[in-house]
Amino acid sequence: MRCQICNKNDATIHLTEIADGVRTEMHICEQCAVEQDIAVKSHIPINELLSNLLAVQPSDDELSGSSEQSLACPHCGFTLAQFRKEGVLGCPGDYEVFEKTLLSLIEKAHDGKTAHCGKIPLKTPRDAKKQMELLNLRQQLDAAVQSEDYELAAKLRDKIKQSEKEQH
Amino acid sequence: MKLTDISNDINEWFDGSGPMADIVISSRIRLARNLAGYKFLSRCSDKEKSEILDKLRDIMMSLDLGDKVFYVSVNDAPTLNKYFLVERHLISRHHAFGKGPRGVVIAEREFFTAMINEEDHLRIQVLKAGCQISQCAEQINRIDDMIEKKVDFAFSPRYGYLTACPTNVGTGIRVSVMLHLPALKITEQIEKFFNAAKDLNLAVRGLFGEGTEAASDLYQLSNQATLGVSESDIVSRFEKTIIPEIIEYENAARSHLLSKQSDVLDDKISRAMALLQNAHLISSQEALFLLSHLRLGINMHQHMGASTPAIERLRALCGSGDDPDKASPLSIATINRLFMLTLPAHLQINYGKPLDSTHRDALRAQIIRSALNQQDPRKS
Ligand SMILES: [Zn+2]
Ligand SMILES: [Zn+2]
Numbered sequence: 001m002r003c004q005i006c007n008k009n010d011a012t013i014h015l016t017e018i019a020d021g022v023r024t025e026m027h028i029c030e031q032c033a034v035e036q037d038i039a040v041k042s043h044i045p046i047n048e049l050l051s052n053l054l055a056v057q058p059s060d061d062e063l064s065g066s067s068e069q070s071l072a073c074p075h076c077g078f079t080l081a082q083f084r085k086e087g088v089l090g091c092p093g094d095y096e097v098f099e100k101t102l103l104s105l106i107e108k109a110h111d112g113k114t115a116h117c118g119k120i121p122l123k124t125p126r127d128a129k130k131q132m133e134l135l136n137l138r139q140q141l142d143a144a145v146q147s148e149d150y151e152l153a154a155k156l157r158d159k160i161k162q163s164e165k166e167q168h
Numbered sequence: 169m170k171l172t173d174i175s176n177d178i179n180e181w182f183d184g185s186g187p188m189a190d191i192v193i194s195s196r197i198r199l200a201r202n203l204a205g206y207k208f209l210s211r212c213s214d215k216e217k218s219e220i221l222d223k224l225r226d227i228m229m230s231l232d233l234g235d236k237v238f239y240v241s242v243n244d245a246p247t248l249n250k251y252f253l254v255e256r257h258l259i260s261r262h263h264a265f266g267k268g269p270r271g272v273v274i275a276e277r278e279f280f281t282a283m284i285n286e287e288d289h290l291r292i293q294v295l296k297a298g299c300q301i302s303q304c305a306e307q308i309n310r311i312d313d314m315i316e317k318k319v320d321f322a323f324s325p326r327y328g329y330l331t332a333c334p335t336n337v338g339t340g341i342r343v344s345v346m347l348h349l350p351a352l353k354i355t356e357q358i359e360k361f362f363n364a365a366k367d368l369n370l371a372v373r374g375l376f377g378e379g380t381e382a383a384s385d386l387y388q389l390s391n392q393a394t395l396g397v398s399e400s401d402i403v404s405r406f407e408k409t410i411i412p413e414i415i416e417y418e419n420a421a422r423s424h425l426l427s428k429q430s431d432v433l434d435d436k437i438s439r440a441m442a443l444l445q446n447a448h449l450i451s452s453q454e455a456l457f458l459l460s461h462l463r464l465g466i467n468m469h470q471h472m473g474a475s476t477p478a479i480e481r482l483r484a485l486c487g488s489g490d491d492p493d494k495a496s497p498l499s500i501a502t503i504n505r506l507f508m509l510t511l512p513a514h515l516q517i518n519y520g521k522p523l524d525s526t527h528r529d530a531l532r533a534q535i536i537r538s539a540l541n542q543q544d545p546r547k548s
Contacts, residue, residue: 006525009453013261030251031452031512031525076211088287088332091207092322095330095337102334106327106395109335111369113396116328118339119309121316139396 003029073097115139134163169238169276171249175517178508179256179278179295184500186298190467191415193346193386193504196257197304198293199312200331200340204320208332209268209285217269221284227318228273228282231311235275242270248522251513257295259283280311287332288340290315299411301343305403328395338395343402346375347414350385350464351421354436355429361387361417368410369393384456384507385464389414419472422464426474434478437465441482444536449529455510455536463503470500485540498540506536 001011009029072079078090080101089095095102107114117136137160144153181194202208206220229237242250242263250264259272263286270285283291292315294308322330328338336342352358365372375386389410391402425433440458443450465482468474485498508514510532516522519531 009451031528033247033251076207078211082210086210088210089208089334090211092202092204092324092330094208095324095327095334106334106337110338110393110395111397113338113393115326115396116324116338117396118328118341118398118400119312121321121323122313123316123320 001027003027003032005029005032068098068101071097113139130163134160137163169236171240171252171517174256174276174278175252175514176509178501178505181279181295181297182504182508183297184504186296186300188411188415189298189500190471191348191418192299192411193348194295194297195299195301195304196293196295196344196346197301197308198291198342198344199308199329200288200336200342201290201292201312201315201329202322202331203289204322206289206322209287209289210332212268214268217285220289221269221271223319224282224284224290225271225273227315228284231314233275233280233311235277235279237273237275237280240272240274242266242272243268248513248516252517255508255511255513260286260291262286288336299345299407301345301403301406301411305343305399309399335392336394339397339399339402341394341399341402342390343406344388344390345406345411347387347389347418348385348460348463348467349387349414349418350460351425352418353385354432355421355424357417357421361414364413365389370410383453383460385460422468422472422474426468426472426476430476433465433468434476436461437476437478437482441478441485441540445540446537447533449526450533450536451525451529452510452512452532455532456507459503459507459536462498463500466498466500466503502539506539510535 003009003011004026005028009031011027012030013028013033014026069080073090073094074097075093076091078094078097080098083089083094083098089098103114115136115138117139137156141153141156141160144150144156181196184193186192186194203220203223206212206216209217212220225239229239231237240249240253242253242259245253250259253259253272254261254264256278258274258278258281260283263270263272263283266286268285270283272284273282275281279295281293283293292308292311294304294311296304324330329340331337331340349358349361352361362372369392371390371392373388373390375384375388391406440461444455444458444462462482465474465479469479469483483497509518512528515528515531515535523531
């Protein structure tokens with residue numbers, strides 16, 4: 001797309017302005033933006049990946065997560081309609097409040113993974129760490145079963161049993 | 169510390185040093201974090217944003233980084249300064265043109281920046297020259313630990329570090345490398361690289377020039393998935409699989425150019441030299457495009473011992489080194505310096521006031537001409 005001001009360079013800055021309910025878009029290049037001293041009001045925040053994911057969120061999810069569709073987060077008042085528009089969540093609690101709807105999106109964005117693996121805050125209480133370890137082990141187990149690595153799966157099952165015993 | 173203190177030179181992670189820097193110019197790791205007990209920024213009032221900003225700025229300014237730090241209030245910064253920070257990769261475009269109270273803490277040597285109130289409350293990044301991904305990982309992990317001693321981050325046992333956008337949740341880590349891939353482009357194989365990246369679920373972005381095609385042949389390659397895979401697994405995948413494969417691709421293309429298409433190679437280098445040494449008006453896009461070919465020629469000589477008529481003429485050119493009185497053979501550092509210092513906002517900051525595009529093109533051409541036409545004192 002060419003810059004609307006100089007018609008020469010590629011437009012790399014995309015501006016959207018909504019005034020009196022009318023949406024205007026402007027596509028300009030970096031040089032012209034510097035030159036015109038354009039204060040960029042709303043750089044489209046939703047990344048491409050996410051907007052693709054949101055676009056393919058079909059009736060399937062609307063059925064399973066129908067109770068979430070009309071819900072407002074008790075912590076921040078956020079709704080799924082706002083998420084679709086803005087591409088970002090309202091508060092950390094939204095991950096739980098809108099879990100059903102978000103889960104399928106999270107799965108698609110992260111190669112099918114749905115549980116954290118990696119760094120844990122130093123201050124995380126021990127039982128929470130255990131809980132996560134278990135989640136990770138279960139995820140690895142799923143992957144092992146899927147790739148028909150039964151030897152690894154057996155080892156992971158033992159680890160999970162061991163870990164569950166330690167918790168009680 | 170003012171921006172003009174850093175605007176006359178390139179940052180140290182862009183000086184062409186570091187392992188494998190002929191292809192991997194720099195490595196960067198970014199972590200996204202949010203404070204526990206606060207809403208994400210989309211739901212925060214300006215007052216709440218200011219509170220978060222003050223709190224995090226104080227902590228970032230007091231970190232023991234082995235370097236002095238300075239703070240830039242991004243919401244108060246003039247537009248030109250915002251572009252300058254974006255050109256130097258110190259802040260994101262999103263941060264430059266976002267809304268509300270926000271800022272950035274920058275280490276003077278520019279290896280560390282902390283964007284406060286970007287999309288998440290805190291995004292810290294560490295940058296290093298060449299391929300130093302695990303070194304970046306080690307350092308940013310240490311910094312993250314220091315910060316964590318002073319605040320609680322939003323974290324869930326199931327989803328890890330909670331981020332405003334679910335595409336960053338989990339480790340919140342984004343590993344990126346800046347790659348120079350001119351031979352893949354010249355031999356028309358760059359699409360293969362794009363497709364390979366896509367298959368590996370990696371994101372590719374053109375740098376400096378940003379369009380669909382990177383005029384500079386510089387590309388940023390980053391991981392996309394952040395959940396269910398540990399930081400160290402992501403890092404080692406880059407270091408053990410992804411980077412060696414890309415280097416092999418690009419080097420194969422360079423060898424092919426040298427052995428099978430040396431006319432094409434020499435034509436690119438000679439045209440670039442002729443235009444850069446003689447043009448009086450040059451756009452940013454054109455400069456990036458031509459400088460990329462000079463960079464290729466010098467690197468092919470230094471790393472493959474390539475010697476063609478055009479490469480020999482290129483080597484005879486002199487570039488201004490660190491000491492302007494002492495001309496030295498044209499170096500990668502000089503080319504990189506021209507890459508960065510001739511970008512629109514850099515030109516204007518260093519000139520001291522805004523310039524229209526014709527004046528910028530003239531100044532850019534003049535800076536490049538004088539850098540490439542210095543007489544070698546040893547020869548006169
Ligand atoms: Zn333009
Ligand atoms: Zn909420």
